[in-house]
Amino acid sequence: MITIKDVARAAGVSVSTVSHVLSGRRPISEPTRLRVLEAIERLGYRPNRLAQGLVSKSSRSLGLLVPDLANPFFGSMAEAMEIAAHDRGYSVILCNTNLDSRREADYLSMLLSRQVDGLLYFPGTRVPNRALLEAVAAGVPVVVVDERIDNLPGVFVDNFDGGRQLGRLLAQLGHRSLLFIGGPEGLPTVTDRLNGLRAGLAEGGGAPANLLLRFGEYRASHGYETIHICAREGVFAAVGEERPTAVVAANDMIALGALRALRELQLQVPRDCSLTGFDGVEFTAMITPSLTTVQQPSTRVATAAVELLLQRIEAGENHRDRAGQQQPHDDQAEVAPVIPHVVLPVTLVVRESVAPPPPQR
Amino acid sequence: MITIKDVARAAGVSVSTVSHVLSGRRPISEPTRLRVLEAIERLGYRPNRLAQGLVSKSSRSLGLLVPDLANPFFGSMAEAMEIAAHDRGYSVILCNTNLDSRREADYLSMLLSRQVDGLLYFPGTRVPNRALLEAVAAGVPVVVVDERIDNLPGVFVDNFDGGRQLGRLLAQLGHRSLLFIGGPEGLPTVTDRLNGLRAGLAEGGGAPANLLLRFGEYRASHGYETIHICAREGVFAAVGEERPTAVVAANDMIALGALRALRELQLQVPRDCSLTGFDGVEFTAMITPSLTTVQQPSTRVATAAVELLLQRIEAGENHRDRAGQQQPHDDQAEVAPVIPHVVLPVTLVVRESVAPPPPQR
């Protein structure tokens, strides 16, 4: 391996001179500079970031904790975040939590060992993980993505509004009886979307709607099985107000599975039953029938999350400089630290999968 | 930050003793060991992997270069690889090449700076990137995934066989005129699948088939646009032998786009036109009609790739130990280094999207 020492020797200067050429922190005479640059080029020198990190106390890397990369929603989010981070000179360490909080704890410990400068965290599992809170307490900047967690900074979309737009649409079409297939019960995204849905239904239609609730994982299989289970329970055999005329899935994957199951039950979407998703991943435009869904600006969410995280990281670095001065205690500025929550707007995308309910039999 | 020095002080021993307790490389008396362990626990000590990497000359991390995480095929591959790597104690640095070879070069240089122990590389773009070959030349172990590159170790599936199975199936159903919508022209996966398709068609049917070829990106939009372009060119208006009765897409995303476009043209799949994909990602089972495709054992591919890479990394480490001894030159063992290519089998999954061709008008 070619080190800075080799370059220094080749250029006939000291190690610190080479470093200064590279960083530009001290003036270097032009001839020396050129000699050093030439040596670097000739030897193919590449600074060792481990060593740099050791002295600078920053690895210039971020930990990305994501529950399920096979889900294209997380895939495109991860992609956009990595790109944003790379643009700002940071690398991303990928961690697949798979909804397992033991794994999460494991990864967190590893990431701290690796001196990551910050964490991009997709919950996916219920509420804040213990290990995550410890990391936060230890002073590692964290930005929570996609979910809202009250006392942690986060970037997410207006899930309530998305739900509300869906509710209004369905109510206006005349739907009075719906099946809501949620993700994990209690997750903010799920709850917000559901509450929004309720609000939208109330706004859009006269009579209060009949709303059947199911919860489970954010996966196609959950949508698929839920429909079949409901069918076995006679939900779709009911008549009148009881029978759901629309299925609202808490995300696109669930909707995809539900669509399949509905078809297996000989229920045509949207003729016999409307269907909606949430997230607006690419395939929703491609399937048949194309899916009515709420589109997230995923790239904007991703870049906003990275921006917010880097902002906090840089703020933290300044803060750390002052850390030595034993409590400045500026009485004036004794404000509670404000936890930023960036909320981005969503867009309702109306496609083939919704229609007025079938005439009552 | 708590360092090993703090632990040593707290336990009343030297730094090296703490290190030995942690690594177990030298015997430590039981009472001392316990005292050290207790101090570690009490202080919440966490070894700094940057420092460890600096002395051990290994970061215990792998670079993962992937073209497009929004594609669920790459998403699940990336997920499986990261998990396999994590299980073996390695972290994964995520790099989104986006089919851009300048980006690739950029990432490669960053990864080398970060002292990654090896690279997991999905080409996606044409043939070996210059920067990649330099990295290989510099001695970084690389495993190419998904594509076959002749003189680099790789893990991929039997694309030819997959194509052949599709060809046989379609020929046996009676298809004589097909449209093949490929990925990037010249990519081994594309070529192998196409050649297999030809072989399968020859085996399965009597008369030689009419085969129309199109190439482009591995994306839904490419499938979608190709169908529409073909339609404008009158391809689907033709009669008799000319008109394709089946569309063979080089992967599932292309098939998804093609399906959409066919439907927009009022061509029903499979009644008017059969359709097949390749890869076997989850959604192929869920869409309507469900897609006939060739299933890759993605998890096996992913873990095999990680295994192979780690194997090479460890071999390289042994090799490096001997590197000092100026050319052992053991005449006996003067064999050309064998480039391993792990080829895994695929499975044809026949679903609703294929049927015999419609009766000729």
Next chain:
DNA sequence: TATCGAAATCAAAACGTTTTGATTACCAGG
């Protein structure tokens, strides 16, 4: 009781950087 070896521990060097106080060389001003 002197000697040896093994077990346990320590001290110091090394890994590749950045940072910073010290040194040198040079030139302008008095």
Next chain:
DNA sequence: CCTGGTAATCAAAACGTTTTGATTTCGATA
């Protein structure tokens, strides 16, 4: 001709580990 200041460079310390040769302690053997 001395003084002072500045520009350019160097040397050494520091970052947090691991590794290894040296030292100490101790019990067993001669």
